[in-house]
Amino acid sequence: MSETLLGPEDVARAQASLRRLRDELARVIFGQDELLDLVVIALAARGHMLLEGLPGLGKTELVKALSGLLDLSFARVQFTPDLLPSDITGGPVLEDRDGRRVFVFHKGPLFAHLVLADEINRASPKTQSALLEAMQERRVTVLGETHPLPLPFFVLATQNPIELEGTYPLPEAQLDRFLFKLDVPAVAEPVLMRILRERRHGQPPALTPVLGGAALAGLFALVDAVYLPEAVASYVARLVAASHPDAPSCPEHARRLIRYGGSPRAAIAMAEAGRAAALLAGRPNVDFADIERVARPALAHRLVLDHAARLEGLTARDVVALLLEAVDPVGDALPAGRA
Numbered sequence: 001m002s003e004t005l006l007g008p009e010d011v012a013r014a015q016a017s018l019r020r021l022r023d024e025l026a027r028v029i030f031g032q033d034e035l036l037d038l039v040v041i042a043l044a045a046r047g048h049m050l051l052e053g054l055p056g057l058g059k060t061e062l063v064k065a066l067s068g069l070l071d072l073s074f075a076r077v078q079f080t081p082d083l084l085p086s087d088i089t090g091g092p093v094l095e096d097r098d099g100r101r102v103f104v105f106h107k108g109p110l111f112a113h114l115v116l117a118d119e120i121n122r123a124s125p126k127t128q129s130a131l132l133e134a135m136q137e138r139r140v141t142v143l144g145e146t147h148p149l150p151l152p153f154f155v156l157a158t159q160n161p162i163e164l165e166g167t168y169p170l171p172e173a174q175l176d177r178f179l180f181k182l183d184v185p186a187v188a189e190p191v192l193m194r195i196l197r198e199r200r201h202g203q204p205p206a207l208t209p210v211l212g213g214a215a216l217a218g219l220f221a222l223v224d225a226v227y228l229p230e231a232v233a234s235y236v237a238r239l240v241a242a243s244h245p246d247a248p249s250c251p252e253h254a255r256r257l258i259r260y261g262g263s264p265r266a267a268i269a270m271a272e273a274g275r276a277a278a279l280l281a282g283r284p285n286v287d288f289a290d291i292e293r294v295a296r297p298a299l300a301h302r303l304v305l306d307h308a309a310r311l312e313g314l315t316a317r318d319v320v321a322l323l324l325e326a327v328d329p330v331g332d333a334l335p336a337g338r339a
Contacts, residue, residue, distance in 0.1 A: 005225040006284040014222040014279045018044060020210055021069060022280075028065040028204045029058050031191030037280065038182055038297055039066065044223050044276035047179020047269065048135055048155040050120075050170075050301070057184045059158040061204060063116045066156070068207035070216070072113035073150065079123035085130035089140045105147065110134055113150050113213075117157035121167040128174055131155060135177040152216060172260075172304060179269045180294075181301035183317075226275035227285045233271065235329045236291055240267045242327050243303060243320075251326035257312070257319050260304040269298040288329040296320045 006014075022040045029036060039062065042049045051059040067074040077088055090108030094101055109115065110131075120128065134140050138149045157178070160167060175181070187195075211219070242249040243261030250258070273294035274286040281290065300316035309319065 005227055006222065010222055010225070011279065011282055011284050014044075014219055015282045017211060017215065017219055018276075018280045024069050024207065024210055025062070025065055028207070029062050030194050031187045032058075032184070035062075035182060035184060038180060038294070041273055041276040041280060041294065042180045042182075042297075043154070044219060044279065045179060045269075045272040046152060046154075046220060046223075047272065048177060049157070050175070050178040050181045051156070051158045051184055052161065052181065053158075053184030054186070055160060057186060059184050060116070060118055062184075063114075063156045063158065065204065065207060067114050067116070069210050070114065071209035071212035072152070072216075074114045074116070075109035075112035076116040076118060077109050078118050079120050079127070081122060081124060083123045083127045085127050086142075088127065088130050089134070089142055091142055105142065105145065107147070110140060111147075111149060113152055113154065115153075115155050117155055119159060120157040121159040121170060123168070125168055125171060128168070128170060132174060132177065135174075152213075152220070172302075175301045176263055176265050178301065179273060180297040182297055223272075223275050223279060225284075226278050228271055228275065229285060231330065232274070232286045232288060232291060235288060235327070236267050236270045236274070238327050239270070239291070239295060239323055240264075240299070242323050243299065249327070251322055254319055254322045254326070257306055257309040257314060257322075258303055259306045262299050262302045266299050266302045270294055273298055291329075292324055295324055299323075 018040050021043075022036050025036045025039065026033070039049065043066070051062065053059055077083075086108070088108050088110050090106050090111065092103035093106045095104045097104070117131070130140075134149060134153070135155050138151060138153050140147050140149065159170070238249060240262045241247050242251065242254075243258060243266075244250060245255045245258045245261065247261070250261075270291055271286070274290040277290040277293050278284070278286045281287075296317050300320045303316045303319060305314075305316055305319065309315075
């Protein structure tokens, strides 16, 4: 197999599309350059995203802006405690057909290319679980009948920190379906000044689509063609393996902080996101730097931490940083003392 599957023109075309999308998003969301890069990377990798942050930081506005820039169908679901699974997936409705009363399946808002699950952690676990099959297999099953979802299919969910009253933490099985979990931080004073100058009444600028279905399909094909060198694949595998506390390669300090490590889906997520990150950087091959860039948003939410981490005031992203420091990209894991 060749070490590169893409020519310079392919890489330049893909990079230009990704940068254009990112630059248009930056017209709406100010001062969040790294966040927007990761959103574009996740989109190119065909992954679902979970945006977490305090109210008013622009999570919903970011998703709405993305929907305005993509020529795809869009649906927004406001998650509330009384929301039912059928409110999302749809369900059978009794209708008259040819003189007979029959049940006809009516599609719910989940049957859109881009679905905004707003404040997903305010719905009950039963309703949250209605997304599991859809996010993994791009289909839903209602009363034993399976219905395929449109492709491409993305779930972009927002949530407030789980410490706030009236929320339900997402179960590990659902968190594992998200390619990235992205933290939306507060903005600095200069950004607030720009918002005050350019956002009268908080209204964002008008947007026109920059990528349609055919262009997205071509972009996905280019991402698939990005070469993943064996050394980089080994690095991904060793990072995920080191996240398990019973693994010999797990750093000694991290071993007592982690209860459960990342799944194989975490390794797949890092590899696919690494391909998209390489194209955004203008390269046809995945580099170690691409994996290091996507490791935190791809792996942190898949770790289950022990109480010792809370006692030390460490987050899952801090633990991933320990793993990145301990696992040598070009060789075996470094001695635990380095962590």
